[in-house]
Structure formats: structure tokens, C-alpha cells
Amino acid sequence: MIYFNSVCTKMSLLDSQVIGLKHVLLIVYSRFIFLLKKTSYLLSLFSDMFTHHLIILLTVLIISKADLTCKTMNDSLVSCTADTTGNVLARNIVSDNIYTTVITIRSCRISEVENEAFSNLTALEYLDLSRNKIQILNFGVFEDTQLLISLNLSYNQLANLPIGIFDQMTRLTHLDLKVNKINTLVFGIFDKLRELEYVDLSDNDIMGRELHPRLFDNRPFIKFIDFSRNDMIAAPGNWLQTFQSLQVLNLNGCFLNEIPAFAIKPNLRPLKQLVLSNNQISNLQNESLFVHLENLEHLDLSHNIIGKFLKIKHKKKKKRKKNIDGEIFQPLRKLKTILLNNSKVKIIPETLFRNIPKLTKIDLSVNKIEEVPLNAFKGSPLKDLNLSNNRITYLQDNFCLDLMRSGSKLNKFLFDSNPWQCACLTEFLREVKILGIEYNSAKYERKELVCVTSTEFICKRNPNVIDMYVNTYRQLMGSTAML
Numbered sequence: 001m002i003y004f005n006s007v008c009t010k011m012s013l014l015d016s017q018v019i020g021l022k023h024v025l026l027i028v029y030s031r032f033i034f035l036l037k038k039t040s041y042l043l044s045l046f047s048d049m050f051t052h053h054l055i056i057l058l059t060v061l062i063i064s065k066a067d068l069t070c071k072t073m074n075d076s077l078v079s080c081t082a083d084t085t086g087n088v089l090a091r092n093i094v095s096d097n098i099y100t101t102v103i104t105i106r107s108c109r110i111s112e113v114e115n116e117a118f119s120n121l122t123a124l125e126y127l128d129l130s131r132n133k134i135q136i137l138n139f140g141v142f143e144d145t146q147l148l149i150s151l152n153l154s155y156n157q158l159a160n161l162p163i164g165i166f167d168q169m170t171r172l173t174h175l176d177l178k179v180n181k182i183n184t185l186v187f188g189i190f191d192k193l194r195e196l197e198y199v200d201l202s203d204n205d206i207m208g209r210e211l212h213p214r215l216f217d218n219r220p221f222i223k224f225i226d227f228s229r230n231d232m233i234a235a236p237g238n239w240l241q242t243f244q245s246l247q248v249l250n251l252n253g254c255f256l257n258e259i260p261a262f263a264i265k266p267n268l269r270p271l272k273q274l275v276l277s278n279n280q281i282s283n284l285q286n287e288s289l290f291v292h293l294e295n296l297e298h299l300d301l302s303h304n305i306i307g308k309f310l311k312i313k314h315k316k317k318k319k320r321k322k323n324i325d326g327e328i329f330q331p332l333r334k335l336k337t338i339l340l341n342n343s344k345v346k347i348i349p350e351t352l353f354r355n356i357p358k359l360t361k362i363d364l365s366v367n368k369i370e371e372v373p374l375n376a377f378k379g380s381p382l383k384d385l386n387l388s389n390n391r392i393t394y395l396q397d398n399f400c401l402d403l404m405r406s407g408s409k410l411n412k413f414l415f416d417s418n419p420w421q422c423a424c425l426t427e428f429l430r431e432v433k434i435l436g437i438e439y440n441s442a443k444y445e446r447k448e449l450v451c452v453t454s455t456e457f458i459c460k461r462n463p464n465v466i467d468m469y470v471n472t473y474r475q476l477m478g479s480t481a482m483l
Ligand SMILES: *[C@@H]1O[C@H](CO)[C@@H](O)[C@H](O)[C@H]1NC(C)=O
Pocket: 073, 074, 075, 076, 077
């Protein structure tokens, strides 16, 4: 029993999602390896023995029956460990102690929580039930925990939350519900949580189109909200409308095809971080899109199809229309970092990053950029630029020096994995070395393909030759190049 207890403790240290027997077995197995190592078995034998020991351990796991054990460290702190599948959190395991302030029951395979499991825990402030197998919590289960400040139910199997379940926790500030199976959030569920600041609902089955527009009404203190990896397409345009202090909004992987209207409203002026990565955003509606986000410091638009938008607008410019897309980030006067990597960017408008007073980091890696207009970066205090994995064959003469003269403080620049003309690369490497700019120099010390050249070793800064170098590079790289 002691042995398995330590397994549970070990699991609670793991950061990845630990549910299910498979993971448990892996951990048990890794402990086995450790023991085997100690008895000086050969490492090469391990893989052959894997199945064998797995079977033995499986048997051990099934026949050994042990319960949830909770230790009260001192009067106020309770911590639990367990091992068998399907533990029931019954009354008397942690309940009925008016001095307990902290309870941690992480990774203990709790599958059922009795209605009175937390009775009389009138001083409880922190409750961590994460990484269990809880499917249902009944109304009233948290009736006595009225001083709760933080509730962690992450990594469970909750599908819905009964109306009124949180009603007693009027002091709750942190609610972590990430990695569950929640598909419905009933209207009114958060109504009594007046102090709520931090809500993590990422990795659930929420459908934005079914969200009640007033679900979060009158929650002025919410600072952090994470709805990543839910389907937030067609979420109501006003569901964040009463927020007064939101600082972080995470919408990574939410199936969005445009910047959602709810994310750019005037009441989100305090927003500092907006994550919109891993969506299908191609449409940046217009140049005044971000006018209200004047305090935004970090914008993540990576892994979208922004490039499509920039490209189309550029063509319009040629038709002598105003190049409005180049102004899109201009209202973001506090912007420090922008991630546009992996977003099919081909063209950088001349004004895109110009004169943004706090902008220090731009990631444009893994795109299709051929030409890099120096003007696009002028006047911003750029320190860190990532242009790796593009279609760059040359940069203009004295690129870094000119940039630094215009206000940039460039000290890190990644430009590898581009179809560089060798003559241009040689010149450019000389420049970055003289200026003491950090780059991934290791890349240029290995015997890897870093550039292509013709017989004449001259840097040709001419858009007409780009295709030729790109094609040669691609052929030499074989199918691995994704230019
Ligand atoms: C109980 O232990 C925790 C952590 O060791 C400590 O922070 C807390 O002050 C202790 N409480 C009491 C009442 O001793």
C-alpha cells in the first residue's frame, strides 16, 4: 500500500493530463525501470521486458485494494493520496473540521463525491480536486464552504454544473475548470461569484453559439478568462460586455475565422494580452479594428491565415486604393510583442509595424515572406525579430544598421531556413557579427544547406531573381522544404 501511495504522489507532480490506467501504468513502469537500473540490468533489455512487467503490474493493480488516505498536516492543511480506481470521496474523509483551510486531493482517481463530503468545512479557502475522474457534482455539495477563495476542478470529467452549485462561494476569486467535458453553462451559474477574477474553461465542449449573452454579467473584477479549445464561433457579441478589468483573454484554437466582435469592445480597454492563435482568421475587418485596445501588450495571431488579408489589400493598393491594412496595428500604442508566425504572410505592408512605441518583439517565422521592407519596422524599438522559415533570398544593404539608426535596439535576429543567396548571406552575417546581434550561429557552423549560389558570387537584390533562388533551394532541400 505504501508503494502505491507513492505512485499517487508522484502522479500529482506530473504536469500533463493524468487520467486513466494507461498513464498510471507508465508511471509504475518508470519506477520499475528505476529499480531495475538500481539492480544494474542492461538498459537495452528494458523494451523487451516492457510487456512482461506491464502484465504483472496490471495484475497487482487489480488485486491490491487500498483506499483514499488523507493526512492532516497541521490543523489547517489536508493532503490526500490514493491508488485504486473509482475512489469515493465520502463524508469524514476531509469533512467536519472547522479549522481546515487548504485541501488538496489531486490525482486520486476520485470518481464520486458524496453530497456531504465537504460538510462543516467552514474555514476552507483552497480546494484542489484536480486530476480526478469526477463526472458529477450535486447541488449543495459546497454548501458549507462559504469562505472558498480558490476552487480547482481541472482535469476531471464534468459535463455540466448544476445551477446554484457555486452560489455559496461569494468570496471565490479563482475557478479552474479546464480539461473537462463541460458543454453547457446554465444562465446564472456565476451570478453569486461577485469577486471572481480568474476563470479557466479551456479544453471543454462549450459551444459559443449556445452561450447566454449575460452569463458573465456584473462580473466587473474578472481579470483572466481562458476559453481556449472550445468552439467559440458565433459566440454572442456582447457576452463580455460588463467586464471592467479584463487583462487576459485566451481564445487559442476556437475555430474563429475573424477577430470576434466581443474581443475588441470599448469595455476591454484594460486588456493586456489577447491570444487568437490556432484559428482560421483571415479577415481583419478594417483599420479601426483594434482602436479600443490601447493597453494591449501581447497579441498572438500565430497559426492563422492573416497573410491572405494582407495580400489582397496589397493588390488593392496597386489599384491606387488606400493601403488601409498597413495601419491595422497602429492603434496598439502599448504593444510589446506580436506573434504572426505560421500565418501565411507573404507581404509586409510598409507601415505595418512602423512607429509602434513599445514594440520589441515580432515573430514572422514560418511564412512566405520574400521581401522585407525596412520601412515597415522603422521607428519601433525592436529587439527581437524572427524571420526564420520564409522565402528570403536577400535583405537590403545595411538592413540592421539602418534599422538601428531608426530607433530599433535589435539584439536578436533569426533568419535561418530561408533560400538565401550565398553572397547576400555572407554580407549579412558580417553585418550582424559587427553589430553584435545574436542569431542562431550554430546553424551556420554545421554542414547544412544554408544558402544557394550561382557561379558568380554577387548578391542580387532584385525581386525578379527571387523565384529562381527559391526553386533551386527547394530542389536542393528536396521534399523537406515547405517554401
Ligand atoms: C500549516 O502548514 C502550512 C504549510 O506548511 C502553513 O503554511 C500553515 O501556516 C500551517 N498552519 C498552522 C495553523 O500551523
